[in-house]
Amino acid sequence: MDLVANNLSYKPDDQYHLNEVSFNFKEGNLYTILGRTLSGKTTLLKTIAGLLTPDSGEIEFDGKNFLKVPVWERNVAMVYQQFINYPHLNVYENIAFPLKQRKMDQSIINDKVMDALKSVGLLGYEKRKIQELSGGQQQRVSLARSLVKNAKILLLDEPLVNLDYKLREQLREEFKNLFSKGLADETILIYSTTDPRETMELNGEVIVLDEGKVLQVGSAKEIFENPNSLKVAEISNDPPMNIIEAKISDNNIKFEGINLEAPQHLSKLTEDGLKIGLRSSDIELNENGHEFEVELAEISGSETLLHLKRGDTKIIVSIEEVLNFKIHDKVKINFKINRAYAFNSDGKLASSPFGGLSGQN
Amino acid sequence: MNKLYIFLKYFFIVVWTVFVVAPFLWALTTSFKDFQSVNGGVTYIPWLDFEPNLEGWKVLIKSPAKGGVDIIEPYFNSLFVTCTASLISIILGTLSAYALSRYTFKAGFVKNNDITFFFISQRIMPPIVLSIPFFLFLSSINLLDSLTGLIVVYIVLLMPIAVWIMVDFFNKVPREIDETALIDGCNPYQAFLKVVLPNSIPGLIVAGMFCIIFGWIDFFFAFILTFTEVQLLPVKIVALNSSVTPWWSLSASALVSVAPLIIVAFIVERYLSKGNLSGAIK
Numbered sequence: 001m002d003l004v005a006n007n008l009s010y011k012p013d014d015q016y017h018l019n020e021v022s023f024n025f026k027e028g029n030l031y032t033i034l035g036r037t038l039s040g041k042t043t044l045l046k047t048i049a050g051l052l053t054p055d056s057g058e059i060e061f062d063g064k065n066f067l068k069v070p071v072w073e074r075n076v077a078m079v080y081q082q083f084i085n086y087p088h089l090n091v092y093e094n095i096a097f098p099l100k101q102r103k104m105d106q107s108i109i110n111d112k113v114m115d116a117l118k119s120v121g122l123l124g125y126e127k128r129k130i131q132e133l134s135g136g137q138q139q140r141v142s143l144a145r146s147l148v149k150n151a152k153i154l155l156l157d158e159p160l161v162n163l164d165y166k167l168r169e170q171l172r173e174e175f176k177n178l179f180s181k182g183l184a185d186e187t188i189l190i191y192s193t194t195d196p197r198e199t200m201e202l203n204g205e206v207i208v209l210d211e212g213k214v215l216q217v218g219s220a221k222e223i224f225e226n227p228n229s230l231k232v233a234e235i236s237n238d239p240p241m242n243i244i245e246a247k248i249s250d251n252n253i254k255f256e257g258i259n260l261e262a263p264q265h266l267s268k269l270t271e272d273g274l275k276i277g278l279r280s281s282d283i284e285l286n287e288n289g290h291e292f293e294v295e296l297a298e299i300s301g302s303e304t305l306l307h308l309k310r311g312d313t314k315i316i317v318s319i320e321e322v323l324n325f326k327i328h329d330k331v332k333i334n335f336k337i338n339r340a341y342a343f344n345s346d347g348k349l350a351s352s353p354f355g356g357l358s359g360q361n
Numbered sequence: 362m363n364k365l366y367i368f369l370k371y372f373f374i375v376v377w378t379v380f381v382v383a384p385f386l387w388a389l390t391t392s393f394k395d396f397q398s399v400n401g402g403v404t405y406i407p408w409l410d411f412e413p414n415l416e417g418w419k420v421l422i423k424s425p426a427k428g429g430v431d432i433i434e435p436y437f438n439s440l441f442v443t444c445t446a447s448l449i450s451i452i453l454g455t456l457s458a459y460a461l462s463r464y465t466f467k468a469g470f471v472k473n474n475d476i477t478f479f480f481i482s483q484r485i486m487p488p489i490v491l492s493i494p495f496f497l498f499l500s501s502i503n504l505l506d507s508l509t510g511l512i513v514v515y516i517v518l519l520m521p522i523a524v525w526i527m528v529d530f531f532n533k534v535p536r537e538i539d540e541t542a543l544i545d546g547c548n549p550y551q552a553f554l555k556v557v558l559p560n561s562i563p564g565l566i567v568a569g570m571f572c573i574i575f576g577w578i579d580f581f582f583a584f585i586l587t588f589t590e591v592q593l594l595p596v597k598i599v600a601l602n603s604s605v606t607p608w609w610s611l612s613a614s615a616l617v618s619v620a621p622l623i624i625v626a627f628i629v630e631r632y633l634s635k636g637n638l639s640g641a642i643k
Contacts, residue, residue: 046540049540049544050543051540051543051544070548071540071543071544072543072544072545072546072547072548073546074544076544077544078540078541078544080537080541082535082537084535084537084538084541085541086538086541086542086556086560087538087560088556088559088560097545098545098546101545101546101547101551102546142541145545149545
């Protein structure tokens with residue numbers, strides 16, 4: 001039972017929320033929609049759920065025209081980024097709501113609700129009011145409500161984004177367990193997020209969305225190794241990939257007075273306007289390196305993010321330890337240039353260290 | 362500092378309470394006075410300052426033939442008209458408010474906000490402007506001097522209040538709650554009845570209370586649109602006045618007429634303090 005979309009477009013105002021989006025989702029798989037805020041992720045999920053009708057294009061599910069099926073008959077489930085539950089019902093009644101709506105037997109409802117509560121770790125909370133739960137628990141209730149339905153299509157719209165760091169880690173782990181249990185083989189699971197790390201960890205098929213347009217489709221590994229454009233490289237890395245305007249000539253990469261020997265996959269590129277992409281984790285502090293000035297140093301968790309500047313070139317370096325720097329400090333860094341990407345002047349991938357398009361130029 | 366704060370707090374509470382309660386106490390004692398104790402200087406305490414009697418209260422239930430005014434029928438007329446008009450206004454107002462909050466309407470340059478404003482604009486006009494059209498309208502459909510006619514007019518006056526309060530309330534109920542209900546298998550009507558409405562009880566109570574208050578206290582339209590067949594309480598109370606102002610029966614009728622509002626306020630206060638929408642979105 002595939003979910004197939006053809007050229008979905010939705011333009012409620014002067015901007016495209018969806019722009020010719022097509023996909024083919026197969027049952028039993030996890031799909032991650034990666035995109036920045038306002039890239040059209042929620043619009044896409046709502047279109048699949050039936051809450052929005054696209055201006056043009058079609059969706060088929062199980063060979064039938066899905067656009068003709070009203071929301072309440074589609075058998076989808078959706079978890080929102082805000083923790084949406086029914087405030088007038090308690091935890092048990094919230095989870096039982098979709099089953100009661102289907103007029104199931106009370107004993108079956110009871111079994112299913114208990115199973116769902118168990119799988120999200122909320123046994124014993126049945127009688128609680130929604131308002132008495134923490135944000136994480138509220139989100140678990142809405143997850144349980146969507147699991148209990150055995151929906152054919154399960155939509156998760158940035159379910160972790162409004163939670164604090166600790167809870168996010170914990171719930172993400174639980175999500176992975178839930179998803180890997182197979183969840184029911186015939187379910188199509190669609191998960192939207194802005195977080196590249198989440199995308200990599202969930203390790204499903206990734207759809208990179210920007211301004212309503214699909215930029216790239218591929219496995220998480222593929223997107224990570226061979227982002228097909230500058231945009232994808234920015235969206236799929238956190239902090240975004242460093243983009244350096246450089247010249248390659250005589251087997252050397254030159255920028256801001258720095259000369260780096262070009263690795264093999266970049267050495268054949270000669271055209272003008274090339275941009276070199278390097279992840280913040282592929283730059284390291286090194287006594288014998290090149291001097292940059294610190295513009296900002298932020299400590300996030302156990303790593304330090306250094307915003308550095310040299311001439312017009314600004315880069316971000318992430319270091320796996322907590323270090324103290326002051327603004328205008330001078331630091332010396334080394335580039336792991338054999339892990340660098342190159343992009344054409346029009347933003348397309350020219351060469352990647354993982355072999356994508358290498359040697360084509 | 363802390364003691365001063367507590368002192369000031371209770372000081373103002375006491376002052377305010379006296380300010381609010383004193384007129385009621387005054388009306389209560391006055392209702393048991395006779396001509397002599399009202400006009401012969403200030404008297405405060407029953408049995409000590411004056412001899413209480415029930416004459417002021419008896420006038421209210423005596424038939425006009427025996428020199429009374431009989432407010433019992435107008436009282437039930439008022440209750441019936443106010444409750445019926447409020448109920449219908451709340452039902453119609455809630456439905457239109459939900460539509461205005463959730464769906465987009467467009468007719469030329471007229472959009473949702475303009476429609477909402479149209480409802481409110483009904484209350485901007487001074488009642489006197491509406492009185493002649495209402496009079497002509499009711500007389501043309503033969504509903505002058507009837508309960509039905511009054512209910513129709515009161516719905517026109519009360520529904521804008523319901524719409525106004527409920528639009529604002531529904532705008533604060535996250536749309537995602539309706540959407541979740543749809544996804545969970547409700548059709549739009551079920552989503553409204555099973556999910557949106559139970560979460561709107563505080564709003565419904567506020568709107569209902571305003572409708573009842575404004576309906577109950579209206580004198581103007583009740584006065585203009587009725588003559589002999591039907592009378593409402595406010596009109597009847599005014600009719601009490603004669604060449605000698607009967608302060609005792611006026612006080613008694615004042616107390617009787619605010620009683621329903623006080624009872625409603627006590628019941629409603631319980632519900633309002635529960636406020637159960639806070640957990641919808643964190």
